[in-house]
Every structure is written in structure tokens, then in C-alpha cells.
Amino acid sequence: MYKCFLFLPSPLAFALVSEDVKKEARQSKNLEKSDISKKNDIDLKEIVFVIQSQSNSFHVKKAEQLKQSILKQSADLTQEMPTVLLLHQLAQQEGAWTILPLLPHFSVTYSRNSSWIFFCEEDTRIQIVQLLETLRRYDPSKEWFLGKALHDEESTIIHHYAFSENPTVFKYPDLAAGWALSIPLVNKLTKRLKSESLKSDFTIDLKHEIALYIWDGGDGLPLTPVPEFCTDIVGSSCATSFQSSLPLCGNPVKKEDIFVAVKTCKKFHGDRIPIVKQTWAGQAGHLEYYSDYADNSIPTVDLGIPNTDRGHCGKTFAILERFLNHSHDKIPWLVIVDDDTLISISRLRHLLSCYDTREPVFLGERYGYGLGTGGYSYVTGGGGMVFSKEAIRRLLASKCRCYSNDAPDDMVLGMCFSGLGIPVTHSPLFHQARPVDYPKDYLSHQVPVSFHKHWNIDPVKVYFTWLAPDEEDRARQQSRRGLREEL
Template sequence: MRKFVIILLSFILLTPTCGMFSDEISFLVLSQKNKYHLGVAKQLKHTIIEQSLNLDDGTKPNIYLSHEVFEKSNSWAIVPILIDILNQLITPQTKWLLLCEANSVINLRKLLQRLSEEDEKQAVYLGYPLYDREATIIHHFAFFRNPSEFKYPFLKAGVAFSIPLLNRLVDRLLLSSTKHIVLPKAPTDFTIDPAHELALFIWNVDKNLILKPVPYLCSHHGPECAIYAREENIFCGNPISLDKVLFAVKTCEKYHKERLPLLLQTWARFTIHLRIFSDALDETIPTIATGVLNTEHGHCEKSMKILRMVLEEIQRNSTLKNIEFIVLADDDTLLSISSLSEYLGCFDKREYIYLGERYGYDLFSDDSGYSYITGGGGIVFDVKTIRKLVNSCSCASPSSPDDMIIASCLKSLEIEPIHSSLFHQARSKDYAPEILSRNAISFHKFWQIDPLEIYEWWFRKRDEEYYELNKQVLSDYKYLKNSCVTPSTTNNKIENKISHNVKHVEL
């Protein structure tokens, strides 16, 4: 009897109170090398470890930061590293792979309890489902007849994969490589949204494999949440003054009257250092002529010429002596100068800065593939990065894609892109509302929207407030635009007619 009691007590003591042991989950945090984002990822890792000590189940959680585990720069795209995940991160006792981002918030006890209630022996993946309100270019217009029918996971809310599912996906990848079977993939070689493309890959393997929504993986904080998505922080306590940022807009003559007035009525009026580069000189704007003929696509030669001209002016113009960052933007890019300036204060000035929204090209290839910052959402460089770029890079042709050529060159210089979900290559309506942050920095494209209304809704108030603060500090700049914060007739009209279909997201 005594022996039975001892065995029973041992069993009770060894059984986790939350249903699973900590080491039965392998956590993969999508992380980046730069000091700021690495700090956020390490803080998440530390928090999970700290929580595991309070569980006292005798095990340690397996937590991996993607940039540390995988040398490949394509780990953010997920599908290209599924084989590596299975080989390197999954142990015999692993029941679930938990994929999340550095800005995910995790309650380990609750997560273990809720996952213990799921059937880990089935091929399944769990998450918070997102869907497109309308067919969008960022998802290659997938399911254009009914885009809302296809669900894909919100990575920041966490995605749990059973090991049987992971095995099945890896088997398909291995089969395609050994038997020359065509691999299910996106319609192009471009990676834009890894969550959508992961879900599409799984769906193409087996159309019965669809994301299972669960209430404990959440888009925002709530009492049910084992994981919830947190906004990317832009307030690091050291905002960049507006006199340290130069904005370089690239345009062409045919858009001087169509697009530039919209920029000059919105974010451009709150800048201190603004340069508008075009194929034609127009002193009424004014524009700066690059001497490069306009091309319908690519614009590589134009962008490289702009960066060279900016660097030359910084070297000879004493009013630009404080410039630390250059923002290269299109003439149909909407920016928040306040969010951008706050966010830039988070980065270490000793690092090379090449910042914006990250896309990928040919990421299944170890040699030719690379990641790049998309031009439409705005590309942020520090001065030393531009100096290396213009001294080392050239365009294959004037119409080569500028953002891709820049990335390919910087890759050879071992300067990696820094991704932020606050920059957007497309319009706000092209994204699931849960993804959009009130700290958004940019949107792109004026097609089928009113840019004035979008700017009013997302950016204008904070930009005015930030400019007013900077104006008090930078009073020695004689050309500060004192009228910027005076509500204009245009602004009053906008306030009276914000369209009902422009969605404001509060996360």
C-alpha cells in the first residue's frame, strides 16, 4: 500500500498542472538581427523562460530566434525553412510547433493548458484567422471571386502546428525536390505576405487542411488569450528631430499636377528638408531635374541618381549638416512624419539602416534569392548606407527595378533590410484591419481612394502636433512653415466628409 501511495504521489508531482510540459512545445520567434528588434525578441524569450520557472514542471521550454538558428536570410518567409524546422527544432517529445513574432505576448500557463485540450495527433494548425475584404495585389489577387472564403493566420497572434502536419508538409517539399514534382507555390516568385503564402501552400497540399480558429490566439488582449498581438513600439524615448531627416520624392512631369499637390497638402507640408526630383524642372513646385528620362517601370537609374544628388548636397550644403536619415518615397506615397521620426529613434546609429516593408524574390534559392525593401512604402537609409550604395552599385538598365537592384547590391555589401509592418506598399484597404496599427508610417497608391481623406484619418493630427513641438526646438530654421498647423479649407472639408468605408482600427 505504501509503495502504491509513493508511486501515486510521484505521478501527481510529475504531472503538469497546466496539462502539458513546457518542453512539449517548440517556440520559433521570427526575429531580426538589428539591435532594436533583437532586443524585443530576446525580451519575449526571457519572459517565456521566466514563466516556465514558475510552473515548476521540471522541464525547460525550447525557444528559438529565427535569425540565430537559420543562417539563411529567407527564414521570415517560413515555407523555405520548413524542412530545417523539422530537422533542427523538433524533439521526440515535441507535440506542437508554436510560430510567433517578437511582438507577440504569451501566457505560457494558459497556452499549455489550452493546447493540451487539442488533438496533437491530427494534422492541424491553429490560429487567429484573417481574410481579405476584397481581392488584393499583395495576395496576388488570390480567390478574387470570393476572397473572404480563404483564411490565413495572424502571425503576431501565434500559430500552432501539430507535428503530423509539419511532417506532411516536409514530405511534400522533399518529394518535390527528389521526384521533380511541381511544388505548390504562389503565382509568382515574389514573397509578399508569408502568412498568406504559408496558408496557401498548406491548402495546395490538401484542400482539407484549413486553419482552425481558436479563441485563445487573439488579435488583441483579452481574458481568453494565451497569446495576443501587440503593436510594434515606436516610442523608444529618443525621437529624431525633423531637421535630421531629408525626404526625397521621385516623380515625373506627367504627375506634377495630379499627385504632387496632394503630397504638398498632406505630409510634405510638415517636413523641414524636402526635395522633389523629376525628369523636368518646375520652379513653381519646385522640382529638381535629375537629367534622367522617365521610364514606365523600374526607375533604377532615376533612384540611384537621386541618392547621389542627395549625398552630394549633404556634403556641400551647411543647412543639411544634421541630416542622419534619407527617406526615398514615390509621389503617391502617404507618410506620417511623426510616427517615422519617433520610430527612427529606436535604432542604433552605429548600425547600417535600410528600413521599410520587406518583400522577397526567389527565396527558395540559396544563391540568387534575396529580400528587399519595397519602394512604394518608402525606403529609409542612413547616410553611411547611401554612401556605400552609390560608391558600389550601378543599374543594369535605366528601367531595372530600383528597389530590387538596391537590395541586391546591399546584400553583396552585407547590409540586410530591416523589416517593419508599419510601412505599407499598398493602400490601407488592401490589408486585414487587424494588421493595421495606429502607429502606421506609410501607405501607397492613390488608386480608387481619396488620399486626403486617408491622410486625415490616419496621420494628420499627430503630424501637426509633432511639427509644432519641433518648431519650438528648431526656431533657428527661418524657412519653417508657420502656417502648417493652421486648419485649411481643405482640412475642414475633409473633416466633414470622411467616407464611411475608410476603416479606423483600434487595436
């Protein structure tokens, strides 16, 4: 076959040879894939789906919809149905959302008849046929940690500056694309969890911390990147994708229905407050600046609480009491932010349309403290803390208060709400750090609501790049792409 082409010196001949070689390579690869799939053949009943759900009614509804989608696709394949679990129903313990405390339960309950535990978020979209084909490439009798790989572009405070010499070397999963653990790995991790308690006091970035635990300082397993686990739909081969639009349930909440409280102090009046006014303050229907000094030019409200460097618990509780007891009786939402928080009020209005003000809602970016040994979850303050009036009413009725004015307000609030049985509602659209502290690939499938800190950035530029209102978004769509690359 190839000899006849040796007498054809034209470029066409070489192109034909090249195409034949490529075709044979593809066929060989497909046969190899097919052989692997047959060898690792699994049925749907061997996959345990875990939807990382939350107990708030809006999130329960979304998780149930995903569960029904999985079960319907499975029924269409006329296979035995898989197990589909909702995370918030699995355990009443506070730390269930951190996954690791649940691994012993998965090991005991599912190790005999299952091959994979597949985790996904409420907005993950799953193509069951493609997922089956993808998992069949991996031998389920071996240890596997599968996911869409993210990495830090530079060392970051939210990961305690891990791998500072070369942050790109450590890969961790984008939870939105789904991720999977083989049962042998679940069993191995369970043994480790039983022999040594979880070391970290704080849970800050779940996806990174799970990967660190599994990697175990190099003695464990790194993440295996799976191209079929997607966030964008990049082709028919994607087994998963992610719905990245901003949630909207009916009309956006009116701006007059949100009261915004900015925590500040005299030493930051001159540099931080002007940035608030240049960026997002104009979107707010009700806004007050709370300080340790009354400055009529801003104006600020002196709450009578001295400024402290450590924490602002006294100030925050004074804001909560003022909101509940002074002339804001018809406003259903309170948002408390720092003076160096950048936030999109217009996007927050869209997001809050999905939450019931009759429920006690405590919303923001969720962190955890001491969750391996009881502990509690809390909303980290820098990204913004959102309260329904009902949550504030129950909190203040409980008499749970600061143990000192300079206690960390976000952690005390988390402790109080945990004691009341009111869970934190997590949204990854709130951010405790700057855009540069997150992987570009992670932010690319978000419509962020907030960022925090002005360190080594132009905060006005960051606001108009990432958080500008929807009307401005459309006008700036092209320029934002270029600016994001710069940032």
C-alpha cells in the same frame, strides 16, 4: 426539479429554468474541455517557440526580452523549460524569415520530442499558462494549423486577387497573435518541400502565402481559428496579445535629421504633387522633388535621368549619390518615396528613434524574390524606403549599380545590400498598397506609417483618417473610428 416550475407561470420561472440549463451546459462544456486537456496533456518542453526576430540591434533586444519572458514564466511553473529560438539565428540563408525553408530543420531536430512549433512576433505577448491550456484542446498526434483568422474583405492586388469570387472564404493567420503547427503537419510539409520546390518567385505577404501553401489548393489543411490567440486583450482567456503602440526609444528623431526625396515625373506634377503638399509635406524638415523636368513652381530637381515606365533605378541611385555627396553631410536619414505615397513623418520620427544611425539600416516593408532558391529580400518602394547614411555609404562604395536606368530600383537595392551582407529591416507599419487592400482586423492593431497608391480612393481623406500626426490623432480619435468603418 423541472415539474415544480410547470406550476409557476411567471417569467421568473422560465428565467430560472433557462439559467439552470445554461449552467449545466457550461459545466458539461468545462468537463468536456477538461477531459480533452487530460487526453492531450502536454508539457512546456514539448513546445518549440520560434520568435520571428531580425538581426538589427533594436529587434534583437526586443526578441531577447520576449525570450526571457517566456523562460521566466516557464520557470515559475517549475516545468522542464521549453526551447526558445530566435529566427535570425537559425540560418544564414536569406529566406529564413519566410519560415517554409526552415521546416525540414524543425522536422529533423524536434519531431522526436516535441508536439508543437509555436511562432510569434517580437511584440507578441504570451501568457504561458493560457497557451498550454489552449494547445491541450488539440490532439498533437494530428495535423493542425492554428492561428487568429484573417480574411480579405475584397480581392486585392497584394494577394494576386486570389479567391476573387468570394475573398472571405480563405482564412490566414495574423502573425502578431502567434500561430502554431503540430509536428505531424511539419513532417508532412517537409516531405512535400523535399519532393517539389517552392513555386512562387515573389514573397509579398508572408501570412497569406504560408496559408496558401499549407492549404495546397484544397488538398492540404485550412487554418483552424483559435479565439485565445488575440491581438487585443479581450479577456482573461487570451493566451496571446499584441503590443500595438508605435515604438519610441527616447525622443523622436528631429525632423531636420530626415531628408525626404519624392520621385516624380512631369506627367504627375499636376495631380500628385498637390496631394503631397496638402497632406504630409509640411511635416518634413528637408524635402525635394526629383523629376525628369525642372519645374520652378513646385520646385522640382531634374536629375538628368529620363523618366521610364518600367523601373526607376537610375533615378534612385542618382538620389542616393546626391544625398551622400551634396551638402547633406549632417543629415543621418534618407527616405525615398513615390509621388503617390502617403506617409506620416511624425510617426516615422518616433520609429527611427529606435534605430542606431551608426548601423547600416535599410528599413521598410520587406518583400522577397526567389528566396526558395537563394534570391534576396528587398524593401518595396511604394511604401517608402528608409536608409541610414552608413547604409548608403557602404552601398555606393561597393560599386553595385543598376544594370539599366529602367531596372526596378527596390529590387536592385535589395540585391546589392544582400551581396554586402546588410539585411533588410522589416516593419509592417509601411504598406505597399491602400488601406482597403488589408483586413480591417489586421490594421486595427497597427499605428501605420505609410500607404501607397491613389486608385479609387480619396488620398487626402485616407491620409487624415490613417496617418495624421499625433496631435491631430487625439483631436480626431472619435471621427477616425467612423471613417475607418466607411473605408
